Amino acid sequence: xxxxxxxxxxxxxLPLGYLCIEFLFREHERPDPFIQxxxxxGLGLGLSSVLTFSSYLIxxxxxxxxxxxxxxxxxxxxYFYKIRIARKSVSRWTYPSVNPVNGMLWVLLSLAMVPLVLxxxxxxxxxxxxxSVWNFKAKFLLLAGHDWRNLFDxxxxxxxxxxxxxxxxxxxxxxxxxKEPLPAIPMYTSLIFSFLSAGLLLAVLYHHTKSAAAVxxxxxxxxxxxxxxxxxxxxxxxxVGFYLSAGLYCLMQGLExxxxxxxxxxxxxxxxxxxxxxxxxxxxxxxxFTASFMTWQRRKTAPIKPFLTRLFLWAGIASLPAxxxxxxxxxxxxxxxxxxxxxxxxxxxxxxxxxxxxxxREFISGKWNALWLVVLSGMCLAGRSCWKREFLIMPxxxxxxxxxxxxxxxxxxxxxxxxxxxxTLNRILFSLLPAIFLWIFLAIGKMTGQKTKDGNDRPLKA
Amino acid sequence: MGYYxxxxxxxxxxxxxxxxxxxxxxxxxxxxxxxxxxxxxxDCTDKNIAYEKMKAIGAVGIxxxxxxxxxxxxxxxxxx
Numbered sequence: 001x002x003x004x005x006x007x008x009x010x011x012x013x014l015p016l017g018y019l020c021i022e023f024l025f026r027e028h029e030r031p032d033p034f035i036q037x038x039x040x041x042g043l044g045l046g047l048s049s050v051l052t053f054s055s056y057l058i059x060x061x062x063x064x065x066x067x068x069x070x071x072x073x074x075x076x077x078x079y080f081y082k083i084r085i086a087r088k089s090v091s092r093w094t095y096p097s098v099n100p101v102n103g104m105l106w107v108l109l110s111l112a113m114v115p116l117v118l119x120x121x122x123x124x125x126x127x128x129x130x131x132s133v134w135n136f137k138a139k140f141l142l143l144a145g146h147d148w149r150n151l152f153d154x155x156x157x158x159x160x161x162x163x164x165x166x167x168x169x170x171x172x173x174x175x176x177x178x179k180e181p182l183p184a185i186p187m188y189t190s191l192i193f194s195f196l197s198a199g200l201l202l203a204v205l206y207h208h209t210k211s212a213a214a215v216x217x218x219x220x221x222x223x224x225x226x227x228x229x230x231x232x233x234x235x236x237x238x239x240v241g242f243y244l245s246a247g248l249y250c251l252m253q254g255l256e257x258x259x260x261x262x263x264x265x266x267x268x269x270x271x272x273x274x275x276x277x278x279x280x281x282x283x284x285x286x287x288x289f290t291a292s293f294m295t296w297q298r299r300k301t302a303p304i305k306p307f308l309t310r311l312f313l314w315a316g317i318a319s320l321p322a323x324x325x326x327x328x329x330x331x332x333x334x335x336x337x338x339x340x341x342x343x344x345x346x347x348x349x350x351x352x353x354x355x356x357x358x359x360x361r362e363f364i365s366g367k368w369n370a371l372w373l374v375v376l377s378g379m380c381l382a383g384r385s386c387w388k389r390e391f392l393i394m395p396x397x398x399x400x401x402x403x404x405x406x407x408x409x410x411x412x413x414x415x416x417x418x419x420x421x422x423x424t425l426n427r428i429l430f431s432l433l434p435a436i437f438l439w440i441f442l443a444i445g446k447m448t449g450q451k452t453k454d455g456n457d458r459p460l461k462a
Numbered sequence: 463m464g465y466y467x468x469x470x471x472x473x474x475x476x477x478x479x480x481x482x483x484x485x486x487x488x489x490x491x492x493x494x495x496x497x498x499x500x501x502x503x504x505d506c507t508d509k510n511i512a513y514e515k516m517k518a519i520g521a522v523g524i525x526x527x528x529x530x531x532x533x534x535x536x537x538x539x540x541x542x
Contacts, residue, residue, distance in 0.1 A: 128474075128478055128481065131481060131482060131485040132478075132481030132482075132484065132485065135485065136481075136484060136485045136488055139485065139488045139489070140488040140489045143488065143489045144488075144489035145489075147489060148489075150489065150491050151489075153491055155491060155493045155494070155496070156484075156491060158477075158480070158481065158484075158494070159481075159484070
């Protein structure tokens with residue numbers, strides 16, 4: 001039976017994220033309410049994780065009262081700021097009106113969550129890596145007191161002590177009002193991020209296409225059995241998927257429409273992404289490099305300095321927890337052998353062939369229920385729309401990232417390659433799915449959407 | 463504390479069992495095959511293998527469960 005203390009931390013994080021977004025955006029610039037809700041919930045949980053981390057850094061232990069007080073202080077500060085602004089504003093508090101079609105789509109999406117919730121209930125401890133890595137770390141951080149740094153002892157190399165702590169700290173925050181580490185909390189976390197990933201997809205697609213067909217993409221995602229299994233496994237990949245798609249969407253808005261608050265928000269999401277997993281940090285680096293390159297190419301037509309300054313500044317600020325973790329906590333990667341210099345574990349042509357064959361087999365594997373064929377069909381359907389300038393950041397990021405990941409598989413010869421690919425490649429693809437769907441379905445929406453009177457494509461609307 | 467096993471960690475089931483022990487005992491750190499710790503969990507394919515190892519290091523059994531997992535104390539161990 002769920003008690004209010006189990007869900008209270010999540011209910012505190014939501015307004016925290018919501019008020020932060022209200023703080024960043026001027027009233028007439030704010031995102032669509034549904035987009036704002038999804039972004040706010042993800043942002044709030046990320047901030048809660050960082051605030052919880054601050055207790056370990058400042059007090060050298062978890063102080064529940066400190067973490068709760070910090071949350072309430074920030075929440076109250078933002079709330080009173082909003083009241084002050086609302087008093088000055090003509091429209092004061094505004095409540096969004098819900099289009100009935102949009103409302104129905106959200107009801108459908110919520111119904112599609114039911115099988116996922118049931119699966120989560122029958123899978124209460126999640127997958128192997130949940131109890132050996134993520135939930136183990138969360139439980140350790142909750143109970144260890146001043147000995148929390150023992151978590152980074154190299155003897156725990158099987159639990160990847162070099163992995164950042166965003167997910168464990170979200171779960172510690174979820175346990176903040178409880179006496180013991182209930183397994184239900186990591187389950188809620190994974191379900192919330194699964195819902196937010198699908199919800200953001202629906203909100204963005206509906207906002208930009210105004211078509212009920214926008215619900216197809218999130219429904220496909222949530223009803224895919226293998227997606228459900230990984231989503232309820234309580235791994236960090238579901239969080240990587242959410243922050244990646246949120247960061248890319250905000251970046252696209254900032255890049256194409258020069259809307260500064262979106263650029264700031266993109267920086268924050270990309271910064272939080274670095275605190276999820278080493279793969280998240282790699283994605284952030286790739287996205288920032290790609291966005292800088294794309295902006296540089298337009299230097300003659302648009303001023304690039306404000307955009308790049310904001311992106312670098314806010315991504316840098318939001319990456320601070322990951323940087324502090326890397327410098328003061330991480331024992332370094334204990335499971336890395338550079339196959340290009342190692343004589344005992346060299347990179348072989350056989351290893352490269354296995355990687356190629358495995359990747360090809362993964363895309364046609366039955367567990368994905370022909371999903372990659374659907375993705376390919378979507379790309380064909382969208383045609384040139386997929387490669388339009390406004391969406392280009394997405395395929396470039398996904399393409400570069402996959403190239404880096406495959407190179408890493410070849411380079412790091414610590415693990416036996418077939419075992420490693422079997423356990424991790426599907427999670428990499430899973431974390432990319434929301435961003436891939438966002439890209440393909442936005443492009444399809446653009447292709448099938450309205451043309452201007454002179455026959456040109458409409459630009460991506462805010 | 464230490465965790466001693468003669469099982470292969472290449473076998474996912476045995477590796478999972480070790481991970482479960484580590485998760486259950488958190489925030490205690492389990493050192494794999496750490497026989498120099500004061501308290502050691504023996505999880506062997508045969509109880510006799512565990513007894514022999516305990517005898518070799520001078521450890522004394524404290525408890526044993528129905529699955530044959532033994533908690534032992536090594537009085538010679540230096541507390542870390």
